[in-house]
Amino acid sequence: MPRPRCLRRILGAPGARIFKPACRPAASPEEVTLSLEEYEAIRLADFEGLYQEEAARRMGVSRQTFGRGIEAARRKVARALVEGLALRIEDEAAAPLPAWREFLCNACGYAWRAPFGVGRPADCPSCGSGDFHRAGCQGRRRNHP
Numbered sequence: 806m807p808r809p810r811c812l813r814r815i816l817g818a819p820g821a822r823i824f825k826p827a828c829r830p831a832a833s834p835e836e837v838t839l840s841l842e843e844y845e846a847i848r849l850a851d852f853e854g855l856y857q858e859e860a861a862r863r864m865g866v867s868r869q870t871f872g873r874g875i876e877a878a879r880r881k882v883a884r885a886l887v888e889g890l891a892l893r894i895e896d897e898a899a900a901p902l903p904a905w906r907e908f909l910c911n912a913c914g915y916a917w918r919a920p921f922g923v924g925r926p927a928d929c930p931s932c933g934s935g936d937f938h939r940a941g942c943q944g945r946r947r948n949h950p
Contacts, residue, residue, distance in 0.1 A: 815841050815842065815844075815845045815864075816845065816863070818841070819844055819894050821894075822893060822894050823836075823891060823892070823893045823894070824885075824891065824892045825890075825891035825892070826889045826890075826891070828889065829889065829890075829891060835888075835890050835891070836885075836890055836891035836892065836893050837881045837882075837884055837885040837890050837891070837892050837893070838881075838893050838894075838895055839878060839881050839882070839892060839893065839894050839895065840894075840895045841894065841895055842864075842874055843874055843875075843877055843878035843881065844878070844894050845864060846860065846864070846871060846874040846875040846878050847875065847878045847879070847882065849863060849864070850875050857871050857872055857875070860875075905918040905919065905920055906918065906919050906920075906939060907939065907940035908926060908929075908937050908938065908939055908940060909937060909938060909939075909940045910929040910931060910932060910934055910936065910937040911934070911936045911937055911938065912929065912932055912934035912936045912937075913929065913931050913932040913934065915929055915930070915931035915932065916940060917929075917930055917931075
C-alpha cells in the first residue's frame with residue numbers, strides 16, 4: 806500500500822480553465838488535461854522564475870517530486886501546442902490550504918500545531934527535542950530508518 810500523499814500547496818486557481826486553438830471547433834473531443842498541481846508547478850517555475858528547490862518548498866513537496874511534476878506539465882503543454890489540442894486545467898475540487906500544520910515529536914509523543922507561513926519549528930515545545938515530523942507525512946522524515 807502506498808504511503809499517503811502530503812498536501813500540495815496551490816496558491817491560486819488559474820484565471821481560465823481551458824485554452825484552445827482558434828481553428829478547433831468548440832466541441833472538439835481531443836484535449837490535454839493539466840492538474841492543478843502541474844499548473845502550480847509551471848506557474849512557480851516558468852512564470853515566477855523560481856529555482857526548483859524554492860518552488861518545491863512553496864508547494865510543500867520534495868525537489869524530486871517537484872521535478873517530476875514540472876516535467877509532466879511541460880510535456881503536456883508542449884503536446885497541446887505541437888498537436889493543436891485544447892489544454893484543460895482540471896476543475897477538481899481542491900482542498901483549501903489548512904491554516905495549521907500538525908507536528909508529532911518522536912522523542913516524547915507530544916503533538917502540536919503551528920500556523921503555515923512561519924517556518925518549521927526549531928524543536929518540540931514539550932521536551933525541546935529536534936526529533937519530530939509533520940503528522941501525516943511520515944514518509945518525508947529525515948534521519949529515520
